Each structure stands twice: as C-alpha cells, then as structure tokens.
Amino acid sequence: MNEWDGVAQIVNPKFAVPKGSGNGANSIYVIFKEYGGGTWTGPDDQSSAVQFAYDSENLYLGIVVTDDYQDNATHSGWNGDSVQVMIANQARDTIVALYNYALGDVEGAIDSIIVMNESGPGGTQAVFSRDAANKTTYYEIRMPTGFLGLTKLIPETKFGLGLAINDGDKLTPGQRGWSGLGAHSIVYGKSSSETALLTLGADQTLNWVFPTNNAMLRLGQVYSLTATAAADCP
Numbered sequence: 001m002n003e004w005d006g007v008a009q010i011v012n013p014k015f016a017v018p019k020g021s022g023n024g025a026n027s028i029y030v031i032f033k034e035y036g037g038g039t040w041t042g043p044d045d046q047s048s049a050v051q052f053a054y055d056s057e058n059l060y061l062g063i064v065v066t067d068d069y070q071d072n073a074t075h076s077g078w079n080g081d082s083v084q085v086m087i088a089n090q091a092r093d094t095i096v097a098l099y100n101y102a103l104g105d106v107e108g109a110i111d112s113i114i115v116m117n118e119s120g121p122g123g124t125q126a127v128f129s130r131d132a133a134n135k136t137t138y139y140e141i142r143m144p145t146g147f148l149g150l151t152k153l154i155p156e157t158k159f160g161l162g163l164a165i166n167d168g169d170k171l172t173p174g175q176r177g178w179s180g181l182g183a184h185s186i187v188y189g190k191s192s193s194e195t196a197l198l199t200l201g202a203d204q205t206l207n208w209v210f211p212t213n214n215a216m217l218r219l220g221q222v223y224s225l226t227a228t229a230a231a232d233c234p
C-alpha cells in the first residue's frame with residue numbers, strides 16, 4: 001500500500017457502547033466491541049486503521065487490520081473477517097449504499113476476494129491481501145463517483161460513511177465482534193445517522209466533522225488530518 005504514504009490515517013477509531021449511549025457524562029468509548037460470544041484480548045487480536053483519498057472519479061478506502069487469525073470459512077461478506085461499508089447522504093438520514101468486503105476462507109487457505117453489493121449502485125473494485133506472518137490484512141477499495149449519484153467528486157462534497165470491521169477467529173468463527181469508524185451505522189440494525197460526515201478536502205483527502213446529535217464516532221490517534229470536533233466531544 002505504498003501509494004497511501006502521506007495520506008492521513010485514523011488509527012483505532014472509537015465508538016460508544018452500547019449503541020446509542022454516546023455524548024453522555026458516563027459514556028464509554030472503545031476501539032472494539034465483542035459480539036456473539038467472541039472474546040477480544042487486545043489490539044493484537046483485532047484493531048484497525050483507515051485512510052481515505054479521492055480523485056474526480058473515485059473515492060479510495062485503505063484499511064489496515066491487525067488480526068491474529070484470518071477467519072472466513074463461509075466466504076461471507078459479513079460473517080467472519082470482513083469490512084462492511086455504509087454510504088449515506090449528506091444529511092445522514094438516507095442510506096445510499098451498503099457494501100461488504102472480505103477475503104474468502106481461513107488462514108493459509110485464502111482463495112478469493114469477496115465483494116458483496118448489499119444495496120446501492122455497486123461497481124466498486126477491491127484488492128485485498130493477508131500477511132499471515134505479520135498478522136495484518138490489507139483492504140483497498142475503489143468506489144466510482146456513482147455511489148453518490150455524482151459525475152465528479154469535487155472539494156466540499158459531503159456524505160456519510162460508516163465502517164464495521166468484523167473479526168472472527170479460529171475458536172470463535174464468524175462475526176464475533178468489530179472495530180470501525182461509525183461502526184454503529186451498520187451493526188445492531190442499520191442507522192445512517194451513525195455514519196461519520198466526510199467532507200472532501202482541496203488536497204484530495206478528507207476532512208472530518210463529528211456527529212453532533214448522538215455522536216458515536218470518536219477519533220482515535222490521527223496522523224496529519226484536520227478534524228473538527230463538536231463542543232461536547234472529549
């Protein structure tokens with residue numbers, strides 16, 4: 001992923017648990033949520049960093065997932081190691097697209113790149129790879145402008161985007177938890193209001209504005225990225 005050098009990276013984005021509990025005095029923010037009997041032992045079990053860039057024709061997502069074991073025996077777009085994406089409109093009150101991505105099969109036997117267009121215009125392209133020795137999975141996704149119903153992407157274009165990055169492991173296969181950016185847009189039912197509002201920047205990267213109403217999105221460590229926080233964010 002050398003072409004991503006210099007593009008701002010968001011490492012370990014945080015979200016409030018349980019869903020809907022953000023912005024409170026006692027809100028609890030995490031970088032991973034266990035689910036369905038899964039257990040999470042820490043960032044080496046699963047954690048994620050995300051990057052975005054664009055040109056006039058495409059939005060690009062680069063996702064680096066640290067994960068101790070590749071699990072997707074059923075070749076599912078969501079029920080195992082996978083990346084689920086929601087695109088929402090600028091108001092974040094309408095779902096534009098739902099796309100699911102994964103590498104098929106388990107550690108040592110990966111045989112496919114899975115692109116599942118759950119809804120929306122589709123036409124996305126994906127290249128994924130697994131570095132088992134370094135326990136790292138790379139996802140690179142290209143979305144043509146049609147995903148926003150536009151002919152060109154230009155600075156100041158705004159839209160919502162959510163990522164749920166699922167983890168299953170050898171002893172606990174399937175969707176047993178997730179990290180992600182605005183993950184609650186996708187899990188426990190679909191909620192477009194929980195996507196992050198993205199604004200295309202003049203330098204062809206993306207600027208960020210936190211959700212202000214029921215913020216589930218908190219940034220983790222951010223490298224070289226302009227982020228505008230609402231007053232009630234930590």
Ligand SMILES: [Ca+2]
Pocket residue numbers: 044045046067068069167168169
């Ligand atoms: Ca894991």
Ligand SMILES: [Ca+2]
Pocket residue numbers: 067068069070071081167168169
């Ligand atoms: Ca895994």
